[in-house]
Amino acid sequence: EAAVTQSPRNKVTVTGGNVTLSCRQTNSHNYMYWYRQDTGHGLRLIHYSYGAGNLQIGDVPDGYKATRTTQEDFFLLLELASPSQTSLYFCASSGGPSGNTLYFGEGSRLIVV
Amino acid sequence: GDSVTQTEGLVTLTEGLPVMLNCTYQTIYSNPFLFWYVHYLNESPRLLLKSSTDNKRTEHQGFHATLHKSSSSFHLQKSSAQLSDSALYYCALSDPHQGGRALIFGTGTTVSVSP
Structure with missing residues (x-):
């Protein structure tokens, strides 16, 4: 069974604050994606990656950065x-x-x- | 560009009645993949079914869908809804020309089944 683990599961921050969301997959997959889900908008692609060190811009990238440090993370x-x-x-x-x-x-x- | 349209934001129905969720798409590519993903509350979204074959019925977990390229549609159906079918359903499109960009999702349809 494929496994993708995110942390933190819940986060509250103030305006102007700094937040890092982490994702680790143990599927040996090359492709990884970040989406945001909002009512009325569905799932929207923020950033994605083909592999370690690669980064591609999605549909709603403004205000977000991403980094792919390893195949897993x-x-x-x-x-x-x-x-x-x-x-x-x-x-x-x-x-x-x-x-x-x-x-x-x-x-x-x-x-x- | 490519797009997926789900016309219903919310579908409410009584247990035992049939359900159909509409999905139409636009793409310049002639051989897209179409998907239905289901997102149950407090779980991860997961694949329900997918197809790239024109006019072939695909089934899983009591749901079925047929890709009709002539009408650019991939509607999801079930003959008898169950309480456990209450969830958020996404139709999605994959266009090989987009490379690793992955899926283009519709806005989703929330299904609420009551006794």
Whole structure:
């Protein structure tokens, strides 16, 4: 069974605060993704990566940075958090592009006050 | 660009009744993959079913969908809804030309099944 683990699961921060969301996958997948989930918008792609050291921009990248340090680890960084970034964040991994199944983590709920 | 449209934001129904969730898509590519993902509360979203074959019915866990390229549709159906089907359902599109960009998701349909 594919495994994607996210931390923290819940986080509250203040406006302007610094937040790092972590994701680790043990599937030996090359592809990893960060999505945010918001009512009425569904799942929107923030950043993704093909492998260690690679970073690609998704559809809603403003205010977010990401880093892929190893094949297993993908981090999402919010350096100046804003209330608009309050959301449920999902990390996912995949063994390849088109046609491959995405395996999601449990989600990280972020509240920016 | 590519897009996925789910017209219903919320579907409420009584247990035992049939359910159909609409999904249409736009892509310039002639051989896309279409997916349905399900997200139960407090769990991770997971794949329900997928298809890339035109006019072939795909089934899983009592749900089924048929990709119709002529109408760019991939509607999800179940003949008899159960309470446990209450969840958020996403239709998604994968376009090989997008490389590793992964899936384009629709806005999701929340299904609420009551006794």
